[in-house]
Amino acid sequence: MLYLHDAYLASFEATVVACRDNAVALDRTAFYATGGGQPHDTGVLGGFAVTDVRKEADHVWHTISGDAPPVGTTVHGEVEWQRRHQLMRTHTALHILCGVIWNEWRVPVTGGNMEPLSARMDFEFDPLPEGFVPQVERLVNDAINHDYPIAVSFLPRSTAVQDADLIRTKVSLIPDTVQEIRVVDIVGLDKQADGGTHVRSTKEVGTFRVVKTESKGKGNKRLRIEIG
Numbered sequence: 001m002l003y004l005h006d007a008y009l010a011s012f013e014a015t016v017v018a019c020r021d022n023a024v025a026l027d028r029t030a031f032y033a034t035g036g037g038q039p040h041d042t043g044v045l046g047g048f049a050v051t052d053v054r055k056e057a058d059h060v061w062h063t064i065s066g067d068a069p070p071v072g073t074t075v076h077g078e079v080e081w082q083r084r085h086q087l088m089r090t091h092t093a094l095h096i097l098c099g100v101i102w103n104e105w106r107v108p109v110t111g112g113n114m115e116p117l118s119a120r121m122d123f124e125f126d127p128l129p130e131g132f133v134p135q136v137e138r139l140v141n142d143a144i145n146h147d148y149p150i151a152v153s154f155l156p157r158s159t160a161v162q163d164a165d166l167i168r169t170k171v172s173l174i175p176d177t178v179q180e181i182r183v184v185d186i187v188g189l190d191k192q193a194d195g196g197t198h199v200r201s202t203k204e205v206g207t208f209r210v211v212k213t214e215s216k217g218k219g220n221k222r223l224r225i226e227i228g
C-alpha cells in the first residue's frame with residue numbers, strides 16, 4: 001500500500017497477482033482502499049476506470065469498468081489527483097479539529113466520515129459549550145495558518161500503546177495481529193494512529209467552516225464541516 005508512505009504518489013506500475021470478474025489485486029498499489037472514514041480513490045488502472053477499492057485479508061481489490069486482466073499482467077495505475085488531494089486536505093482538517101477540541105476541552109472523538117471537502121465528526125459533548133462554533137472555527141483556522149508540519153512514522157505496537165495520545169485515539173482497538181502502528185503527527189498539535197492520506201503541512205488544508213451542529217443523543221454531538 002504505497003499511499004501509506006507517500007500520499008502524493010499518483011502514478012505507478014504494478015503486477016496483477018489475483019483476479020475475479022471485474023476486480024484485480026496487485027503486488028503494489030497507490031489506490032487508497034475505503035477505511036477509517038475515508039472513501040476509496042478513483043482513477044484509471046490498465047486503461048479502465050477504477051470504481052471501488054477494498055482491502056480483504058492480504059489483498060487490496062480494485063473494481064474496474066472492464067474485464068480483469070490475467071494474473072501476471074503488468075498494469076499502469078493513475079489515481080485521480082484532484083479527488084485524492086481534496087480527501088487529503090479534508091482528512092488533515094479532521095485531525096486538526098480533533099487536536100483543537102482535545103487541547104481546549106479534553107473531549108474525545110466518537111466517530112466520523114468524510115467526502116472530498118466535506119465531513120462529519122462526532123464528539124462527546126453534552127451540551128456544546130456556549131459560543132462553540134465561532135470559537136472552534138477560529139482555533140482550527142489559526143492552527144491551519146500556523147503551518148504545522150505533518151510527519152508520518154511507524155512504531156512497534158509495544159511502543160505505541162504506551163503513548164497516551166495514541167491510546168486516546170483507540171490504538172487498543174486495533175487487532176493484536178497488527179504489530180506496527182502508523183502514526184500521523186501534526187507536530188506540536190495532534191498525534192494519532194491513522195491509516196489515511198494527509199497533506200504535508202496544515203496550511204495546505206485551506207479554510208475550515210462548521211456548517212451545522214446536530215445532537216445525536218446524550219453526550220454525542222455532531223459537527224458537519226466544509227473545507228474551502
